[in-house]
Amino acid sequence: MSLTVVILAVVAVTVLLVVLALYLALKSLKAKLMLLEAQVQAYPLLMEELQASVAEQQALMATMDEKHSHRGVEHEQVTKQLTHRVKVVQDELAKVKEMFEQHQDQQPEDKLYSRAYKLAELGADVEEIINECDLPRAEAEMLLSVYKKKIR
Numbered sequence: 218m219s220l221t222v223v224i225l226a227v228v229a230v231t232v233l234l235v236v237l238a239l240y241l242a243l244k245s246l247k248a249k250l251m252l253l254e255a256q257v258q259a260y261p262l263l264m265e266e267l268q269a270s271v272a273e274q275q276a277l278m279a280t281m282d283e284k285h286s287h288r289g290v291e292h293e294q295v296t297k298q299l300t301h302r303v304k305v306v307q308d309e310l311a312k313v314k315e316m317f318e319q320h321q322d323q324q325p326e327d328k329l330y331s332r333a334y335k336l337a338e339l340g341a342d343v344e345e346i347i348n349e350c351d352l353p354r355a356e357a358e359m360l361l362s363v364y365k366k367k368i369r
Contacts, residue, residue, distance in 0.1 A: 333357065337364040 333350040337360060341349070346357040 330360065333360050334364060337361050 329350045329352065333346045333352055336346050336349060343354065343357050343361060346352060346360065347354060350357070352360070
């Protein structure tokens with residue numbers, strides 16, 4: 218065989234190998250292209266799902282905002298009602314306190330016992346209470362006893 222035939226055979230084999238390699242590369246690229254096309258076709262469906270999800274979340278947020286706003290109004294109303302009730306109770310308490318003080322002022326005997334109790338708080342003994350408040354010894358002793366039990 219001649220050198221030319223051998224060279225032609227080598228070139229032919231080389232060309233055949235290059236064509237085969239190109240064919241395999243083209244086949245691989247076609248498979249990748251088909252996969253990419255499938256993914257591209259899926260994107261509109263994914264976008265639709267995402268848009269639906271976003272719309273659903275926005276609707277939920279709007280509902281929650283509305284409920285929150287409504288609750289804010291309710292809380293404000295309840296606060297106003299409670300403030301009014303507290304004011305009414307404070308006024309009633311002031312009236313009761315005033316009536317109690319008036320009643321206390323109208324009881325002269327009670328004044329003596331109140332004064333005797335205050336003397337006991339200040340540390341007075343039985344003799345001082347008897348002299349200052351004109352109480353019998355038994356009552357003064359009992360008052361001191363009650364005071365001492367109370368402070369324990």
